Amino acid sequence: MELRPEEAEELAALRSHVTTTRRPSSPGLEARMFEPLPCLDHGFVRVVDYMGDDAAVVQAARVSYGTGTRKVSDDRNLIRYLMRHRHTTPFEMCELKLHVKLPIFVARQWIRSRTASVNEYSARYSILDREFYLPRAEDLALQDNQNRQGRGDSLDAEQAAEVLSLLKHDAMHNHAQYERLLEHHGLSRELARMTLPVSWYTQWYWKIDLHNLLHFLSLRMDRHAQYEIRVYADTIGSLVADWVPLVWEAFADYRLGAVTLSRQMMKVVQAMLAGEPPTLENSGLSRREWTELMEALGR
């Protein structure tokens, strides 16, 4: 994403404005404030405010345990303990506020997370720019045969070129019609926007606490999430890693990289360790669960 000169200037101004505070700060996140991180072809994520750091999580947890607990465990261990035992309220003490530009169909998935605060650009009030998402050729994929909501193989080069041409042509046409409705017919904005496809870009301010953000990331960084929202989730994840490094490490170990085994799965593992490996048939697992378990066990 290239910034236009006036945008680059605004960014420089925002970043050069420094003040003093008594609040906890995160040097890692301060370094990245306001910088738009490109996502997809026209989108971005940028930090506009935040509250708290690793120590804020620890501070909130410690009040529960009272004075008796000082020095019992150091910050890193306490954060790992909280993450492991899903003690969630201390993580609610930190907040992140982002400015995000994203296609409407991505925004529709994103908003299912109801625990955030959102202010979105209004197409009732203002006119949308001609910015729509056009996938890269290598991101165009066939419908998966097995997974009804997934992508399979990539399109071959010729097909991809045809599809891109079609998508681009239609998007341009839709925008031309949108402008015609507004300018030629004087149609109200709230009606004219009906004709724009969900590939169009919108933008919003989005604020969420760290506990709910991690939950959002665990859903949207997952390989079953649609590629286009994963791009945003991965970008936000990289910000969180700089913001609260101890929390991020614990999250990677106990959530992203963790596996939950059902009661039946645990019995299978126990039997395998006892040298009496069960078969799919007598395991009590469905075929899909069996496959997932063997994958997780590296077998």
Add this chain to the structure above:
Amino acid sequence: MELRPEEAEELAALRSHVTTTRRPSSPGLEARMFEPLPCLDHGFVRVVDYMGDDAAVVQAARVSYGTGTRKVSDDRNLIRYLMRHRHTTPFEMCELKLHVKLPIFVARQWIRSRTASVNEYSARYSILDREFYLPRAEDLALQDNQNRQGRGDSLDAEQAAEVLSLLKHDAMHNHAQYERLLEHHGLSRELARMTLPVSWYTQWYWKIDLHNLLHFLSLRMDRHAQYEIRVYADTIGSLVADWVPLVWEAFADYRLGAVTLSRQMMKVVQAMLAGEPPTLENSGLSRREWTELMEALGR
């Protein structure tokens, strides 16, 4: 909205299935269960489940007041008292669950209400039917000159016909392209749907408690809400009136029909009653507030 024969049959089956329960029931809402109430050209709202009635609100309020309060006030008065003093928790004791079919741009406004539970049809998983919203000619309106997010005068007949033809043609074209991407190119559903405009219909199950529903209705039945979402809100309002008639009456008197006057506005009213009417200039009100106040006072 005309039902197809198999839909009419399914509806009849749902409505004929009656069972017994010890739970509180609302005869007014039982009479309307499952019936799809048409909204816009292809949309509908229908009740699929509910919990509680007027008496459930009263019961929850009475526990706060303990045994001392029985018979102190009758149900209607207690409900009016709760509504007037914004005691909201007793209204949370009732729930409504709706099946709704609605255009995507309406769904995007609707979902800003974050206190409901939603399960939406997934266009990653399934293919969307060719159903899109086409306004009636009389609902096509020019952009308002004053209110940046409103509609002004209707389009004249000729303009309206042109606009409708354009909208219809484009929607049909978009759908043809959607099918082409799916069938000819085999593109995955989650990508192909990008090309569909926000006028397309989606559907969802939506469940919300009565307190939050009334808040939703007060926002969406408002004359500043976009016409297309008001149609749905008015329809839901008619269901609530049948479901909890005492609550609805109180809501109409203390919320829908009520006016909130600021500190400065109250001073103006007091001065008027004292026979010393202030002018806009010395009232402390902005021009817009002054106009709103005079309108509310019927002057």
Add this chain to the structure above:
Amino acid sequence: MELRPEEAEELAALRSHVTTTRRPSSPGLEARMFEPLPCLDHGFVRVVDYMGDDAAVVQAARVSYGTGTRKVSDDRNLIRYLMRHRHTTPFEMCELKLHVKLPIFVARQWIRSRTASVNEYSARYSILDREFYLPRAEDLALQDNQNRQGRGDSLDAEQAAEVLSLLKHDAMHNHAQYERLLEHHGLSRELARMTLPVSWYTQWYWKIDLHNLLHFLSLRMDRHAQYEIRVYADTIGSLVADWVPLVWEAFADYRLGAVTLSRQMMKVVQAMLAGEPPTLENSGLSRREWTELMEALGR
């Protein structure tokens, strides 16, 4: 818990009132409606309303998958799939409303679950009965040496008798003083209640959706939860088992009986299966995690 004659009569009246409905019903829960299930010495839980059943969860999930998915999987498998993959919104479509009587210190833990609706008896408004929690002798336990927030061995009989006598005497005294403040001094209720200990009983109506209820149960049925709240959680669990048996079975397998293994723990398991069992020292686990893992693996 013995019912007084007038309570037994009221219960019989509530239970004999049966009406017809078009709503989904749960025969298992209908059978238990209004019946107070005793908890601790004076407390109870009783169902006063509910919404939905196993089929309601399935119905909500199916709308996401559209018409293409009918018969792909039967209800039980779909519910297990949703539970396993933590698809939570379909479980939000069911609601349970309970009337609960519980000691104040239990209420204080309970209320940390913020996603429920609550109406509590008000001691500002009404006078509290002389009902306080007195543990059974066998539930009196020494402070645990290891776990700062747990109980260790039981008190011996003599100690237990002394403690009970002290607790009982003080509670009676506190109540006498409460009455004295109210009656002799005419002190306002909102001040007089200050003198009552947190062992006193309060009561409330509590309404929560099934997803959040299961989360509450997974925290409060846990062996680390305080015994007194576990008694309530276990009782509610038995109601859920009758209400939505398929959901309960899935919950038992994929949540209550499941184990989450961290990234490092999974590596240990993989190494053990490969015949190269690591030691605590080179496992990357803390001693406590190592113990937990070995316990989970039945070693």
Add this chain to the structure above:
Amino acid sequence: MELRPEEAEELAALRSHVTTTRRPSSPGLEARMFEPLPCLDHGFVRVVDYMGDDAAVVQAARVSYGTGTRKVSDDRNLIRYLMRHRHTTPFEMCELKLHVKLPIFVARQWIRSRTASVNEYSARYSILDREFYLPRAEDLALQDNQNRQGRGDSLDAEQAAEVLSLLKHDAMHNHAQYERLLEHHGLSRELARMTLPVSWYTQWYWKIDLHNLLHFLSLRMDRHAQYEIRVYADTIGSLVADWVPLVWEAFADYRLGAVTLSRQMMKVVQAMLAGEPPTLENSGLSRREWTELMEALGR
């Protein structure tokens, strides 16, 4: 509230630690950070973190209106507009995090506000200090005759002295027994604490966004709120006034000082202005509403 020497030192250290940030800051609130503001006899409120300022509210609102709106209205007017029309999401963009020490019975009222994040001192884990709330003699009041949940006249001096002596004596006794249970009997902390009255002090970290904080304040600064929680609400209000002065001014005018008139009340006002004042009998108002209206109108 007098600080002990080590507390004063810790406070000075916290306040002297200043760092630089690119984030928006509120000079008014920076000046008050960490300082414990006394509430009741042993309680306090102190700011430990915050996010956002008046400009953050404006920034979030402006994204909804897009580029077209810059300079249309200045910040103050926009904030007043948002407050007047109950556009709540921009106010959610600011957060306040407090450390609060408060009696348990106040904490029980406070926690009914479910939209905040809380970490409370745990009496399962740690031992409570001997700190309990003892009202000032002038705050002791008789039960109100009219308002079942309010205070009437003050106790006379003699009665007050007796009541205070009783409250103090009992609190000391309860604490002695608490210590006896812990030390002499070795009873677990989670059981021993049962004997402590709700006048005992607890403490917590409490974090809430500005929209929900204003809602909390409008309920708890109200003259019908119990005096003891009003003391805290008033203190927090004074912090908000320093933090976001434009928001506070709008809140004072459009919420604290505003009056909501029902449909029927508006008719009465209109008739009065038309010189045809109705009587209570033909007004459609209850006696209580009539009184409230006349009071609001200064009649």
